[in-house]
Amino acid sequence: MSVEFVVRFPVDDQVLSALHAAAFDGPPEVTPWAERLERRALSWIGAFSNDVLVGFVQLCWDGGAHAFVLDTAVHPEFGRQGIGQRLVAAAAEEARKAGCEWLHVDFEPHLTAFYLEACGFRPTDAGLLKLR
Structure with a gap:
């Protein structure tokens, strides 16, 4: 199977929302991804198999040294x-190109092996405050 990775691909809100719902076993709500990404993201990457979106990651940043997956x-x-x-890895490369020094990610415990072992992140202490 061949997969093509495309940086800043044209986003179809329904297609990306459907992928997100399938990946996170959530309701198929349409989110305004295209507008949100254009306004707030440093970059985003799509994985396509036969022109079908099968993977996605968003890269945000603080405008300086820190980027966030x-x-x-x-x-x-x-x-x-x-x-x-x-x-x-593609998101990390985009962050490097933008001059970022650090790439951060928050994840649930069941994703520890993926982010720490497969992707090379190291564990750090962090805090989280629920606002709503």
Whole structure:
């Protein structure tokens, strides 16, 4: 299977929302991804198999030294093939090109092996405050 990784691809809100819902086992709500990414993201990368979006990652930043990986998603039918790892690596490269020094990611405990072992992040202490 051939997968192509495309930086800042033209986003279709329905297609990306469907991928996100499948990857996170959530409701198929349409999110205004295109507008949000254009206004707030440093970059984003899509993984495409035969022109079908099968993976996605968003890269945000503080405008300086810190970038943040968000919304890493791979369709379950394409899981465990290295697509997520390659998406995160592509995001890291985009952050490097932008002059960032650090790449941050928050994740749930079941993703520890993916982010720490497969993607090379190191554990740090962090805090989280729920606002709503």
